[in-house]
Structure formats: structure tokens, C-alpha cells
Amino acid sequence: MKFNLENFTGPLDLLISLIEEEKMSIGEITLSKITEQYLAYLDEVEEVLPDELADFLVVAARLIYLKSKTLLPRLLPEEDDGPDLAVQLKLYKLFFDASKKVNRLWLSDESASVRIEPARVVASVIPPANFTAEELRKSFRHLLQKLQPPKPIPETTIDKTVSMKEKIDSIRKFLATAGRVNFSKVVGDLAGKTDIIISFLALLELFKQKALTLDQKKVFGDIIIKKI
Amino acid sequence: MTDLTGRIESLLFVASRPMSREEIGKNVGASSEAVAAAIDSLKEKYRSENSGICLIDNGNDLQMGTNPANREMVDNVITREINGDLTRAQLETLTVVAYCGPITRPELETIRGVNCAIILRNLQMRGLVDEEGADEGIVPYYRVSVSALRFLGIDSPADLPDYDELCDHPYLKQQLSTVHPNEVKL
Amino acid sequence: MTDLTGRIESLLFVASRPMSREEIGKNVGASSEAVAAAIDSLKEKYRSENSGICLIDNGNDLQMGTNPANREMVDNVITREINGDLTRAQLETLTVVAYCGPITRPELETIRGVNCAIILRNLQMRGLVDEEGADEGIVPYYRVSVSALRFLGIDSPADLPDYDELCDHPYLKQQLSTVHPNEVKL
Numbered sequence: 001m002k003f004n005l006e007n008f009t010g011p012l013d014l015l016i017s018l019i020e021e022e023k024m025s026i027g028e029i030t031l032s033k034i035t036e037q038y039l040a041y042l043d044e045v046e047e048v049l050p051d052e053l054a055d056f057l058v059v060a061a062r063l064i065y066l067k068s069k070t071l072l073p074r075l076l077p078e079e080d081d082g083p084d085l086a087v088q089l090k091l092y093k094l095f096f097d098a099s100k101k102v103n104r105l106w107l108s109d110e111s112a113s114v115r116i117e118p119a120r121v122v123a124s125v126i127p128p129a130n131f132t133a134e135e136l137r138k139s140f141r142h143l144l145q146k147l148q149p150p151k152p153i154p155e156t157t158i159d160k161t162v163s164m165k166e167k168i169d170s171i172r173k174f175l176a177t178a179g180r181v182n183f184s185k186v187v188g189d190l191a192g193k194t195d196i197i198i199s200f201l202a203l204l205e206l207f208k209q210k211a212l213t214l215d216q217k218k219v220f221g222d223i224i225i226k227k228i
Numbered sequence: 229m230t231d232l233t234g235r236i237e238s239l240l241f242v243a244s245r246p247m248s249r250e251e252i253g254k255n256v257g258a259s260s261e262a263v264a265a266a267i268d269s270l271k272e273k274y275r276s277e278n279s280g281i282c283l284i285d286n287g288n289d290l291q292m293g294t295n296p297a298n299r300e301m302v303d304n305v306i307t308r309e310i311n312g313d314l315t316r317a318q319l320e321t322l323t324v325v326a327y328c329g330p331i332t333r334p335e336l337e338t339i340r341g342v343n344c345a346i347i348l349r350n351l352q353m354r355g356l357v358d359e360e361g362a363d364e365g366i367v368p369y370y371r372v373s374v375s376a377l378r379f380l381g382i383d384s385p386a387d388l389p390d391y392d393e394l395c396d397h398p399y400l401k402q403q404l405s406t407v408h409p410n411e412v413k414l
Numbered sequence: 415m416t417d418l419t420g421r422i423e424s425l426l427f428v429a430s431r432p433m434s435r436e437e438i439g440k441n442v443g444a445s446s447e448a449v450a451a452a453i454d455s456l457k458e459k460y461r462s463e464n465s466g467i468c469l470i471d472n473g474n475d476l477q478m479g480t481n482p483a484n485r486e487m488v489d490n491v492i493t494r495e496i497n498g499d500l501t502r503a504q505l506e507t508l509t510v511v512a513y514c515g516p517i518t519r520p521e522l523e524t525i526r527g528v529n530c531a532i533i534l535r536n537l538q539m540r541g542l543v544d545e546e547g548a549d550e551g552i553v554p555y556y557r558v559s560v561s562a563l564r565f566l567g568i569d570s571p572a573d574l575p576d577y578d579e580l581c582d583h584p585y586l587k588q589q590l591s592t593v594h595p596n597e598v599k600l
Binding site: 230233234235243256278280281294301304305349352353354355363375 | 416419420422423424426442443463464465467480483484486488491492494502523524527528529531532536
Binding site: 009010011012013054055058059084087088090091092094095096098099101102103105106107108109110111112113114115116117 | 241242243244282284291292293294295296297299300302306309311313314316317319320322323324326327338339340341342343377378379380381382388389390394397399400402403
């Protein structure tokens with residue numbers, strides 16, 4: 001499948017199209033269900049890095065947060081959730097729909113025309129009082145100030161990630177052969193941050209499905225995964 | 229001289245461009261309150277659906293135009309302006325600015341979930357969106373231009389489909405309340 | 415479409431010139447009797463002494479104009495449009511045309527980031543900017559006029575302060591390169 005970020009006007013547009021594909025309504029549950037498709041989508045486009053990718057990643061982070069919240073409802077505090085993604089998306093959808101109506105107005109033949117007052121002969125053209133070479137120079141300097149390019153943002157690369165489905169499969173495979181495995185082994189030595197996030201979500205998903213038990217001896221310690 | 233309403237009518241007739249309420253006040257020598265009242269009565273005069281002239285108002289600027297319904301006939305005597313299509317991103321941005329304007333860029337970006345700097349510049353270059361306040365050193369805000377309303381064939385943003393429902397939707401208030409003034413990106 | 419009276423009102427409004435009853439009839443597609451009746455009701459609409467617009471009728475031709483009672487105010491406004499101080503936006507446009515001319519409108523708008531159609535028209539009307547190439551069917555370009563140079567007391571744009579540094583400043587080049595050609599609407 002070939003994806004192109006430019007097909008979408010932004011991350012919310014992408015979410016709407018994913019939700020419509022699934023024929024679901026906007027809500028936290030739906031969002032958590034399409035998190036994987038959304039991340040898979042971003043995987044596909046990682047070869048091109050348009051400026052807009054940052055906005056797509058912000059939404060990715062919020063989706064992952066929502067997803068982990070649905071998987072572990074009791075473990076995450078409710079406060080400090082930031083703006084509600086579901087509300088934002090519902091609002092966006094209102095304007096998304098309105099824009100189609102606006103487009104019909106735009107394309108319709110009805111539009112107002114204006115008149116141009118015919119030029120009159122003025123007795124004497126006096127140069128405007130503020131029309132001086134110095135004013136022009138000042139105006140140009142002011143314009144250049146506005147055009148000054150912003151400081152470049154430090155570049156970082158996005159880690160190549162696997163999809164959550166792949167990760168779930170790989171955890172199942174580990175467990176099928178060994179019966180128990182450490183989380184550090186599941187993610188591997190070369191895993192990037194996104195990879196770890198996906199692995200963790202996969203783990204939570206399997207835990208929710210009661211496919212395994214989890215044990216962690218101390219905070220931030222390795223997680224031991226056991227088959228049930 | 230005629231009364232204030234008549235003077236503003238004369239002024240808008242010869243202006244050949246959108247004129248701000250402030251400029252109108254200066255030209256006719258009246259307070260902003262008096263100008264606002266006179267504009268209201270002028271709008272009343274041209275509101276009828278069979279009026280050949282309409283008064284287009286984006287909340288800041290005003291311009292006189294022909295009734296959009298007469299477009300085809302007007303095309304007989306003047307050259308039709310070419311508007312060109314809007315891209316989906318332009319359309320979406322114009323829609324939010326039209327319904328919610330005057331609106332700041334951070335607010336707009338909260339609604340669209342995406343950086344809007346380039347698209348706003350695009351719309352300004354096409355003359356469809358006006359920027360205000362930048363020269364006064366405040367966070368600039370944007371509103372739909374009189375020309376954009378003209379092309380859409382409506383007199384004011386309030387004539388947009390479902391305007392009342394959208395412009396103060398509870399979701400909108402909730403969403404915009406999350407925008408902090410210090411989040412302004414330049 | 416509006417009723418006949420409204421159509422004639424639209425027509426006279428945009429025409430900005432006297433129009434014969436015959437021409438009006440042709441454009442609105444109505445018989446001379448119907449046109450005559452509609453003109454009467456239109457005259458009725460604008461007859462009030464406080465109307466800002468009036469209908470001038472020499473028995474054959476009709477023209478829409480401003481109420482003669484407002485003559486002085488209208489004259490002042492138009493004189494100010496031509497002789498008054500340049501607004502900040504006008505000054506900036508004139509500056510870019512002076513330092514970077516000959517320049518096309520899309521280039522100018524890319525640098526300024528706003529639509530410049532109305533401002534360019536005003537600067538041409540003031541005799542400060544000349545348009546070239548429109549007759550040859552190419553994208554017209556603009557340059558500062560000879561009389562503008564004369565007002566400034568210089569012989570050529572190269573005599574403008576810091577000309578060499580500013581006329582092709584890297585920021586301008588960068589700005590011009592950031593715009594995709596298909597986003598520039600003419």
C-alpha cells in the first residue's frame with residue numbers, strides 16, 4: 001500500500017477517514033481501536049518527512065495515551081489529560097462537513113460583482129507626504145524583518161517500527177516456544193522509542209485478552225511475561 | 229449634505245474597494261457608534277431579495293456589490309473574475325476562519341490539528357482572508373475577506389449554512405478554552 | 415435572478431457609465447414598456463433627499479451616481495485616495511516594486527504574502543507605478559514610474575538607499591523559492 005500524507009489536510013482528516021472506513025462513530029473507544037491503523041499509516045510514510053509530520057506525531061502520541069488508558073483504566077490518573085481528542089475530532093468533523101457546503105457556495109454561479117469608480121482627472125497630482133526614499137528604505141527593512149526565516153528546528157529521525165499486530169504475533173511466538181519471556185527480549189536491543197511503545201501496547205492488549213500474566217519486581221525493572 | 233446613512237451610501241458607492249468601519253468614520257466625520265447605527269439602517273435598505281445592490285460586511289470591512297442572484301446578467305457587461313478552485317486544505321481553513329473569525333492562528337490550529345502558517349499565507353495571497361492586528365504588535369487574527377464573501381455569494385458570515393449552530397457550538401468553546409495565549413508560534 | 419427592477423439596479427450599478435434604455439432592455443431581456451415601468455420604480459427608490467445614490471436620466475440614457483448633495487465629501491474622499499498619505503500596505507507595495515521592479519503581481523504577492531490587486535490599482539491611479547506587458551497578453555509586470563522617481567529626486571531605482579543590498583536580498587529569494595508555481599493564482 002502506498003500512502004501519501006498530502007492526501008490528507010492533517011492528522012484529524014486522516015483520523016476521520018480511518019473512522020469512516022470502519023463505519024464507526026467518533027469516541028474514545030473508536031479512537032483506541034484505530035490507533036494501530038493510524039500508526040501503521042505513519043510507518044508507511046516515514047520515508048518522506050514533510051513538515052506536517054510533526055502534527056501527525058502529536059496525534060499519534062495522544063492516540064497511544066488513549067489506547068493505554070482503555071487497556072489499563074485503573075492505573076492511569078484521569079487528571080492532566082490535556083485537550084480531549086474525541087471532542088477535538090467531533091468539532092473538526094463539524095467544520096469538515098461545513099466545508100463541503102462552503103465549497104458548493106464557492107462553485108455555484110452566484111457571486112456579487114463590484115463596481116470600479118471611473119478614474120477622475122485630478123487638477124494636480126501631489127506626491128503623498130510620506131513618499132520619500134527614506135520611508136521606502138524603512139519599509140523595506142521592516143518587510144525583511146517579517147521575512148526572516150525562523151531558526152531551524154533540530155532534526156531527528158523516526159524509528160522504523162513494526163505494527164502492533166506484528167508485535168502481538170511475535171510475543172505469542174516467544175511464549176509458544178519458551179512459556180516465559182522478558183519484555184527486554186521482546187523489544188530487542190536495537191529497538192527505538194516507537195518500537196518500545198508499540199511492544200508495550202501489544203503487551204497490554206494481550207494482558208487484557210488474558211493471554212498472559214505480567215510480573216515486575218521493581219519500578220522500571222524488566223517485565224516478566226508468562227503464558228497462562 | 230444628506231444624513232449620515234446617505235453619506236455612507238455615497239462613500240461606499242464610489243469606494244471601489246472594501247472600506248473598514250474606521251475609514252468610513254474618518255471619511256464621513258462621525259463616531260463609531262453613529263457609523264454602526266447608520267450601517268445597520270443601510271443594510272436594512274438593501275436586504276430585500278429583489279434588491280439589485282447588496283452590502284457585503286465581514287464584520288470589519290464593507291463593500292457594495294450586485295445581488296449574487298444577478299451574476300449571469302451582470303456577466304453580460306463586465307468581465308467575469310476568475311476565482312479558481314480551492315484545495316481541500318484551503319477550503320477547510322477558509323471554512324474555519326469564516327465561521328469562527330476573527331480567530332487567531334493558535335485557535336485555528338487547535339481546531340484543524342495542523343500547522344496553518346502556509347495555508348493562511350496562501351489564502352491571504354488570494355485575497356480570501358484578511359489579517360489584522362499584526363502592525364499593532366498584537367497576536368494577529370484572521371477573518372474572511374469581503375471578496376471571499378462576494379465569491380461565495382453571501383452578504384456576511386452569518387449567512388453561511390448552519391452558522392448559528394457552528395459559531396458557538398459547545399465543542400468549539402471547549403476546544404478553544406484549551407488554547408493558551410503563550411502557545412503562539414511566530 | 416431578482417425581479418426586473420433589481421436586475422436594472424445591478425446593471426446600472428456595475429456599468430459605471432450612462433446606459434441607454436435600449437441597451438438596458440437588451441441586457442435584462444425585457445420589453446421597452448417593462449423596462450420603462452421598472453426604471454420608474456427604481457427612480458422612486460432613490461428619489462429621497464437623503465439617498466446617497468441617485469439615478470440620473472437624460473430621457474434616453476440612465477446612470478447611477480452619488481447624490482449631488484454629497485458632492486464635496488465624495489470629492490474629498492477621491493482626492494485623498496490620490497493625494498493622501500500612503501498607507502503602510504501601499505508604502506510596502508511601492509517599496510517592493512521600486513527596489514525589485516520590474517516585478518509581476520504573483521512575485522510581489524509572494525514576497526508580501528497578501529493579495530495586492532487593489533493596492534496596485536491605487537498606486538497606478540496615483541501615477542506612482544506603471545504596468546507593462548498587459549497588452550502583449552503576458553503576465554503584466556510593474557515598475558516604479560518616472561514621475562515617482564522624480565518625486566523622490568533620484569534618476570533611477572539604483573539610487574535608492576542601500577539598493578545593492580536590498581534589491582536581491584537572500585530573504586526575498588528564499589521567499590520566492592518557497593512557493594509552488596501552481597499555488598500562484600493569477
